[in-house]
Amino acid sequence: MKAGDRVFVVEENANPSTDYFVIPFLRERGIEPVRCTFAQVPPVEKLAGAAVIFVRYVPKPWQSLIDRHRADIANVYFFMDDDLFDWRAFATMPLRYQAKIVRYSWSHQKWLRTVGARLLVSTPYLQQKYAEWQPQLLPPRPLMPQEQISPLTVFYHGSASHGADIRWLRPVIADVLARNEQLMFEVIGDAAVNRLFKGLPRVHVLHPMKWPAYQALVGRPGRAIGLAPLINSRFNRARSHTKFFDITQAGAVGVYASGPVYGDIVEHERNGLLVPMDQRAWVDAILRLADDGALREQLLAGARACL
Structure with a gap:
C-alpha cells in the first residue's frame, strides 16, 4: 500500500486494534482510510481499485x-492482534466470546485464502506461527496527537426510579454524540440501561452505588454538563431540586427541565439552562454549552453562588 491508495477499514466499532495498529500503519504510508462498521457497506463502485x-x-x-x-477490489487484508485462527488459543475464553471468534474469524480462514487475502499481525509470535501466510507485522504505535482529545463529559445520574427519564434521554444523547465527537456521556444504571445505550459511541454506564460512594464520585473533577430531565408524571411532580446540588457539586453546569421543580432554584442563563421537555431543544442546549466554555464558567459561578 502506498500514498494515494484508497483503503476501507472494516471494524465492528471504533476499537484499540484499529487505532493502535492499523491506522498508524496506513498513515505512515500517507493513506487516510475510510472506516466502516459491519453494516456500513459502500456502493460497489467506490470499492473499485480499493483495498479492504x-x-x-x-x-x-x-x-x-x-x-x-x-x-x-485491489486487495483484501485481515488483521489480527489475538490468535483468532487456533481454537485452542481461545478455548478458555467465555463461551460467548468463543462463539464470536468462531463466527467472525476462525471459520473464515478458508474463505480468506480463497479471495487471496493477505494477513496482517500485531506480534512476532503471530508472524512466526502463521508464517505460511507470509504475514506482515504491524507494530503498535501511540495515538496521534490529534486523537488525544480532551472530551467533555455530559452526565445523567438517575436512580432506578428515573427509568422513563433515561429512556427519554436516549435519542437526545444519540443526536448529541453524533454531532459533537468531543462529547462523552456518563449514566448510572443496571443491565437494562446498558442495553438501552448499547451501540452508541463514548457512553459509560456506571453501576448503581451507595450514597457515600456517589458523593465521592461527584467530588472528583471531570464532568462538564449535567442533565436533569423530568417527564411529566405523578411521581416526578413530587420531586425536589436536589439534582441541582449534585450537578453543581460535580463542577458542572446543568440543563434542567422547565417547570416548578427546578424553576424554584434555577434562573435561566444565570445559574443553568431551563429547557422545556422537547428533545430537539435539549440537543440544542447541550451542544450550545459544549461549544461555549465562557458560558459554562458563567453559569457555574452563578450556580455555586446559590449553594
Missing part, C-alpha cells in the same frame, strides 16, 4: 460483497 482491511472479524454483508465483486 478486515480488523479481527469478517461480517457477512462484507463477505457477500467481496464474493460478488472480488475482481473489482
Whole structure:
C-alpha cells in the first residue's frame, strides 16, 4: 500500500486494534482510510481499485460483497492482534466470546485464502506461527496527537426510579454524540440501561452505588454538563431540586427541565439552562454549552453562588 491508495477499514466499532495498529500503519504510508462498521457497506463502485482491511472479524454483508465483486477490489487484508485462527488459543475464553471468534474469524480462514487475502499481525509470535501466510507485522504505535482529545463529559445520574427519564434521554444523547465527537456521556444504571445505550459511541454506564460512594464520585473533577430531565408524571411532580446540588457539586453546569421543580432554584442563563421537555431543544442546549466554555464558567459561578 502506498500514498494515494484508497483503503476501507472494516471494524465492528471504533476499537484499540484499529487505532493502535492499523491506522498508524496506513498513515505512515500517507493513506487516510475510510472506516466502516459491519453494516456500513459502500456502493460497489467506490470499492473499485480499493483495498479492504478486515480488523479481527469478517461480517457477512462484507463477505457477500467481496464474493460478488472480488475482481473489482485491489486487495483484501485481515488483521489480527489475538490468535483468532487456533481454537485452542481461545478455548478458555467465555463461551460467548468463543462463539464470536468462531463466527467472525476462525471459520473464515478458508474463505480468506480463497479471495487471496493477505494477513496482517500485531506480534512476532503471530508472524512466526502463521508464517505460511507470509504475514506482515504491524507494530503498535501511540495515538496521534490529534486523537488525544480532551472530551467533555455530559452526565445523567438517575436512580432506578428515573427509568422513563433515561429512556427519554436516549435519542437526545444519540443526536448529541453524533454531532459533537468531543462529547462523552456518563449514566448510572443496571443491565437494562446498558442495553438501552448499547451501540452508541463514548457512553459509560456506571453501576448503581451507595450514597457515600456517589458523593465521592461527584467530588472528583471531570464532568462538564449535567442533565436533569423530568417527564411529566405523578411521581416526578413530587420531586425536589436536589439534582441541582449534585450537578453543581460535580463542577458542572446543568440543563434542567422547565417547570416548578427546578424553576424554584434555577434562573435561566444565570445559574443553568431551563429547557422545556422537547428533545430537539435539549440537543440544542447541550451542544450550545459544549461549544461555549465562557458560558459554562458563567453559569457555574452563578450556580455555586446559590449553594
